[in-house]
Amino acid sequence: MFPDSQSRSAALFDRARAVQPGANTRHMITFAPYVIYAERGNGCRVTDVDGNVYIDWVNNFSTNIHGYGYPPIVEAIKAQAERMLCCILPTEAEIALSEIIVERWPGIDQVRFTNSGTEAVMVAVKAARAITGRSKIAKTEGGYHGQFDLVEASFLPTPANWGPEDRPAAPPLGHGTPQSLLDEAVIVPFNAVDATLARLEEEKDALAAVIIDPIPARLGFAPASQAYLTALRRFCTENGIVLIFDEVFCGRAGYHGAQGRLGVLPDLTALGKIIGGGLPIGAVGGTKEAMAIFDNLAGPLKMSHSGTFTGNPMSMVAGIAAMRGLTPEVFARLEAQGESLRRGLMERMAAFGLDMRANGLASMTSLQFFSEPADNYREFHNRSGDAYLDRMRRLHRDMLNEGLLMATRGLMVGSTAMTDADIDETLARAEIALQAFAQREAA
Structure with missing residues (x-):
């Protein structure tokens, strides 16, 4: 006991x-x-x-x-470990896993890999700022988007610090978060269409992105309503704001992810967890227009993104085996x-x-x-x-x-x-x- x-x-x-x-x-x-x-x-x-x-x-x-000891994942990892654990050069497996993700998530045309879901969110936020030239990020009250202090604002707020219902405050999660950073966070009430649109309207000229987990674990998997997601999609399109879906967790909602299940498509999507077969992974995917910010072959580089283990072959082959089994x-x-x-x-x-x-x-x-x-x-x-x-x-x-x-x-x-x-x-x-x-x- x-x-x-x-x-x-x-x-x-x-x-x-x-x-x-x-x-x-x-x-x-x-x-x-x-x-x-x-x-x-x-x-x-x-x-x-x-x-x-x-x-x-x-x-x-x-x-x-797939639980523990799923044979296709184990076999893929063993074979890859014998070939090489990691390398500065990309591998074909990176392309193959990208193709699987693009085929399944309807809002994703292209992909870049990271090492965790937190990192995927950070890169998506950076991309949105580079695309728009703006700095503020809107998120829903209580939303969790990884260990990133900007989006930790209003994670686990209480009545003592959460502010008005129609205009939630942006309290920090931990000590030491600069107020200047919190000032970049715009908090909106989840599933409240009118109050959210009113708050976003106030900040639209400064907003780079709206990020939302459409089926948030921290709300007990209560999904965002169709009306709420549709309103966010329309507002972002009309005002040149990047809509980011955090599907790091809720990507397991179905074969086509949460966005395929709910029928609303974002500009950028953060992924992780199930796409790595149990190994560390994250990914940022999106439309060709949004992902063009990363393209260093089309002209001067607008935003840098790299990492020692980004796209590492062990995670890639494990992810391929995991996704093929789903x-x-x-x-x-x-x-x-x-x-x-x-x-x-x-x-x-x-x-x-x-x-x-x-x-x-x-x-x-x-x-x-x-x-x-x-x-x-x-x-x-x-x-x-x-x-x-x-x-x-x-x-x-x-x-x-x-x-x-x-x-x-x-x-x-x-x-x-x-x-x-x-x-x-x-x-x-x-x-x-x-x-x-x-x-x-x-x-």
């Missing part, structure tokens, strides 16, 4: 404290009183250093869409399993009298401490309640002790390694965890 002070994970955690601040290098994976350390993965299961086996519903925050039929199966998971969880939540829901779409699920869907960040925050994180950590522990690994904020994402039997097993284990949680809540 977790926690166990005599476990090897607890000992490793203590050892890490001496050489890593907070005994971690990723804040979002930590939980008290120590973090479980992984030993190996197989299919949809991960085994920790103490021999405990968990059905993995985090999948490294979505990167492992056919329309596979996406349909992932979605059906996601719907079964959410339906089964909500039946059990109701049976134990929990005011909760399992929200989401496709293979993306979010456990929430309210029963009606939230439409924006403030609804999500207020309905979750002040004790949200503490309650979710308790539920996380109950799930962990039943052999289910989910994110500490209630996120669950599926993988192609999961069978219908694995969904049934997950629900059986979750039933025990939810019952224990409900009993504790009632005490």
